Amino acid sequence: MDLRFTPEELAFREEVRAFIRDNLPADTRERMKLGHPPRKEDTVRWQRILNAKGWAALSWPKEWGGPGWTAIQRMIFLEENLMAPAPELLSFNITMLGPVLLQFGTDEQKQRFLPRAANLDDWWCQGFSEPGAGSDLASLKTAAKLDGDHYVVNGSKIWTSTAHNADWCFLLVRTDPNARKRQEGISFLLVDMKTPGITVRPIISIDASHHLNEVFFDDVRVPVSMRVHAENKGWDVAKFLLGNERTGIARLGKSQERVRAAVDMAREVNFNGAPLIQDQTFRQRVAQLQVDMKALEITQYRVVSAYDKAKGAGKPDPLSSVLKVKGTELLQATTELAVDVAGPMATPIWAQELAAMNEPDEMLEASSAGTASYLMLRAASIYGGTNEIQKNILTKAVLGL
Amino acid sequence: MDFEPSEDQRLLVESVTRMLGDTYGFAQRKSYMGQAEGYAPAIWSQFAELGLLGLPFAEEYGGFGGGAQEVMLVMQAFGRALVLEPFLSTVVLAGTAVNRAGSAQQKQAILPAIAEGRLKMAFAHGERQARYDLNDVVTTAKRDGSGWVLDGSKTVVSHGEAADKLIVSARTGGDRHDEDGITLFLVDAQAPGVARRGYLSRDDTRAADIALSNVSVPDADVLGEVGHGLPIVRRVVEAGIAATAGETVGAMEAMNEMTLEYSKTRVQFGQPIGSYQVVQHRLADMFMTQEQGRSMAMLATMSVDNPDDAARTHDIALAKVGIGQAGRYVSQSAVQMHGGIGMTEEYAVGHYFRRCMVIERLFGDPAYYLAKLAAEVR
Numbered sequence: 001m002d003l004r005f006t007p008e009e010l011a012f013r014e015e016v017r018a019f020i021r022d023n024l025p026a027d028t029r030e031r032m033k034l035g036h037p038p039r040k041e042d043t044v045r046w047q048r049i050l051n052a053k054g055w056a057a058l059s060w061p062k063e064w065g066g067p068g069w070t071a072i073q074r075m076i077f078l079e080e081n082l083m084a085p086a087p088e089l090l091s092f093n094i095t096m097l098g099p100v101l102l103q104f105g106t107d108e109q110k111q112r113f114l115p116r117a118a119n120l121d122d123w124w125c126q127g128f129s130e131p132g133a134g135s136d137l138a139s140l141k142t143a144a145k146l147d148g149d150h151y152v153v154n155g156s157k158i159w160t161s162t163a164h165n166a167d168w169c170f171l172l173v174r175t176d177p178n179a180r181k182r183q184e185g186i187s188f189l190l191v192d193m194k195t196p197g198i199t200v201r202p203i204i205s206i207d208a209s210h211h212l213n214e215v216f217f218d219d220v221r222v223p224v225s226m227r228v229h230a231e232n233k234g235w236d237v238a239k240f241l242l243g244n245e246r247t248g249i250a251r252l253g254k255s256q257e258r259v260r261a262a263v264d265m266a267r268e269v270n271f272n273g274a275p276l277i278q279d280q281t282f283r284q285r286v287a288q289l290q291v292d293m294k295a296l297e298i299t300q301y302r303v304v305s306a307y308d309k310a311k312g313a314g315k316p317d318p319l320s321s322v323l324k325v326k327g328t329e330l331l332q333a334t335t336e337l338a339v340d341v342a343g344p345m346a347t348p349i350w351a352q353e354l355a356a357m358n359e360p361d362e363m364l365e366a367s368s369a370g371t372a373s374y375l376m377l378r379a380a381s382i383y384g385g386t387n388e389i390q391k392n393i394l395t396k397a398v399l400g401l
Numbered sequence: 402m403d404f405e406p407s408e409d410q411r412l413l414v415e416s417v418t419r420m421l422g423d424t425y426g427f428a429q430r431k432s433y434m435g436q437a438e439g440y441a442p443a444i445w446s447q448f449a450e451l452g453l454l455g456l457p458f459a460e461e462y463g464g465f466g467g468g469a470q471e472v473m474l475v476m477q478a479f480g481r482a483l484v485l486e487p488f489l490s491t492v493v494l495a496g497t498a499v500n501r502a503g504s505a506q507q508k509q510a511i512l513p514a515i516a517e518g519r520l521k522m523a524f525a526h527g528e529r530q531a532r533y534d535l536n537d538v539v540t541t542a543k544r545d546g547s548g549w550v551l552d553g554s555k556t557v558v559s560h561g562e563a564a565d566k567l568i569v570s571a572r573t574g575g576d577r578h579d580e581d582g583i584t585l586f587l588v589d590a591q592a593p594g595v596a597r598r599g600y601l602s603r604d605d606t607r608a609a610d611i612a613l614s615n616v617s618v619p620d621a622d623v624l625g626e627v628g629h630g631l632p633i634v635r636r637v638v639e640a641g642i643a644a645t646a647g648e649t650v651g652a653m654e655a656m657n658e659m660t661l662e663y664s665k666t667r668v669q670f671g672q673p674i675g676s677y678q679v680v681q682h683r684l685a686d687m688f689m690t691q692e693q694g695r696s697m698a699m700l701a702t703m704s705v706d707n708p709d710d711a712a713r714t715h716d717i718a719l720a721k722v723g724i725g726q727a728g729r730y731v732s733q734s735a736v737q738m739h740g741g742i743g744m745t746e747e748y749a750v751g752h753y754f755r756r757c758m759v760i761e762r763l764f765g766d767p768a769y770y771l772a773k774l775a776a777e778v779r
């Protein structure tokens with residue numbers, strides 16, 4: 001046992017940090033420093049820069065453009081990237097679709113989609129949830145009927161993040177409504193979002209942003225060659241994908257970045273006649289978050305290094321639920337801290353208008369963006385399997401109850 | 402002790418609830434948000450007709466002769482409906498200031514006009530550098546002949562844009578943090594030198610930043626004694642805390658009802674989610690928190706007129722912390738129990754969530770008042 005990073009890992013961290021410092025476009029950096037989410041073009045541009053360096057397809061094998069890193073190195077990269085803060089790699093492409101195709105895809109599917117996914121030439125979205133199938137995903141109803149060499153898809157998906165940006169969607173559909181178990185009648189399809197019959201309707205979320213969508217499928221024809229894995233075996237693919245999704249979801253670097261932003265602002269704002277940073281209660285709250293972040297950091301490294309050693313097993317670690325729950329609790333606690341520091345400045349939503357009037361006000365803009373981030377991250381304990389569901393998984397898979 | 406509302410209070414609640422039931426559905430509210438003022442002037446007139454706008458004023462000023470209890474009950478109903486109209490800023494904040502500090506003439510000029518729905522007001526005290534410190538004022542008022550000239554800026558003034566008249570605090574003496582030397586002024590919102598910039602706040606209401614440059618105010622519009630405005634500001638803020646505590650209770654009730662109902666109808670894994678024990682316990686916690694919060698709203702309401710400064714300040718601080726924490730817990734839980742739908746603008750829960758978030762940091766947040774209470778521990 002040794003909790004220290006090796007000299008190589010430390011050197012690696014330096015290398016990553018320097019690369020991000022030298023290559024992250026300045027306008028992206030400025031927006032994100034103020035706490036704004038990246039725009040589509042920020043994400044695309046940054047992922048292409050990383051991909052050119054060979055750093056985008058993080059967990060993929062070298063032959064498919066992966067960097068050939070250990071899981072520890074990947075974690076270090078993710079942390080540095082979030083702390084910069086820089087746009088995240090598009091998880092739909094990198095942590096979800098990529099590993100799925102590598103595990104279950106045909107050669108043709110891999111050739112066609114992997115390089116483009118790595119370079120974000122295609123923006124993917126995840127068409128899993130439905131109005132009636134959230135936590136109980138296996139109850140999904142969107143139907144695909146075979147018609148010659150096509151499936152004909154009818155139904156609707158909801159909460160489809162960034163579907164309005166997406167070129168392609170990986171979709172769970174019901175191909176056998178009469179299967180003995182619900183999980184046995186599901187298939188996994190790759191769908192071109194430009195196919196006739198697809199309608200995307202925006203859903204505005206409580207942070208006033210357009211991130212979510214409803215997606216309607218009306219006689220949408222999908223070639224059978226776009227099915228991943230066997231017909232009616234889509235649930236295996238989905239389970240594999242969700243396990244991978246959960247590992248990346250802790251986003252510890254984001255929590256660290258939020259705490260740092262809050263502490264920086266606490267130097268500037270007043271509390272009882274002195275800078276907030278001097279308030280002992282505030283300092284203890286930050287200290288407590290540091291305790292929790294350190295515990296998560298080490299747990300995360302434990303999980304990923306075990307994953308490295310069990311290479312090829314392809315089974316998601318049930319401990320990934322720990323990362324999901326603890327990671328999202330921290331995301332919520334740290335964004336809440338940022339909102340509390342901003343105080344009255346956290347409530348207006350006019351920073352952008354101000355900037356448009358050419359009267360930029362960085363403190364107000366950062367406060368407003370911080371509130372948006374807090375509001376959006378109330379969803380962190382809902383998406384990727386709610387935290388209640390994660391605890392159900394834990395009690396069954398780990399505790400055997 | 403007696404926790405039951407009187408017959409008159411019950412009737413008041415009934416009529417407000419009935420009126421809001423007819424006019425303030427969630428979809429109707431959305432159309433009010435879209436109006437130029439950010440609320441519905443027609444509803445404001447109905448409030449006047451119902452007597453709500455004169456609720457806490459004496460009958461001689463066209464009021465209803467009610468007190469903090471009536472305000473709490475009405476605010477509770479407003480909290481349930483997420484009322485957008487400037488009742489808090491006009492009736493509670495400005496009303497308290499004028500009631501407590503105004504001369505007979507000022508009261509006569511202002512209170513009946515408020516009660517009749519002819520005058521909307523805003524309380525322009527907060528400044529950027531002050532954050533939550535009430536004594537931290539750098540806006541200045543300088544003597545100029547027989548009047549005053551105001552310079553400075555006020556921030557996040559609730560309904561500052563819609564107001565016809567502002568109550569502005571400014572320094573007539575002393576330094577930035579001094580308790581003495583703050584004076585309140587009645588300022589016409591259209592007066593030369595007053596520049597207001599309105600914007601939407603996270604709770605769907607409008608607020609404004611207000612810049613004052615060279616604003617002339619006659620002596621007659623000084624509210625209260627020159628240099629002794631801070632005690633008035635404190636009473637205004639305390640009234641605001643009590644009123645928004647009531648509003649939070651209403652919001653919590655609404656969220657808890659919606660969540661309970663949702664837990665009975667939302668089916669996952671073949672059962673209503675309310676059949677899962679973890680959901681049941683969360684609902685139980687939300688209910689307990691609501692009731693603890695209601696107790697704190699009562700404490701704030703019953704304390705607000707206590708003439709004993711130390712006791713009143715202490716009790717209000719207790720209530721402010723408790724109600725803020727309660728609103729936070731209930732609203733976060735309500736979103737969580739709804740899953741994805743709770744995250745959307747189309748659904749009411751998120752709007753309650755954000756109103757509670759804003760209320761929590763109006764007049765200071767729980768951390769601020771906890772620090773005050775902590776300093777008193779002996």
Ligand SMILES: Cc1cc2nc3c(=O)[nH]c(=O)nc-3n(C[C@H](O)[C@H](O)[C@H](O)COP(=O)(O)OP(=O)(O)OC[C@H]3O[C@@H](n4cnc5c(N)ncnc54)[C@H](O)[C@@H]3O)c2cc1C
Nearest residue numbers: 126128129134135159161379383386388677737738740741
């Ligand atoms: C911001 C955001 C982005 C999303 N992005 C995507 C996306 O890109 N693609 C996609 O397919 N989906 C996406 N989702 C959907 C997400 O996966 C679902 O919201 C989630 O699975 C929960 O489903 P639900 O919203 O229907 O809530 P429900 O399943 O109805 O849950 C409601 C509440 O009941 C609880 N509950 C349910 N069942 C149980 C149980 N058995 N025991 C205890 N408690 C239970 C839940 O924990 C929750 O608190 C996104 C959601 C959000 C909010």
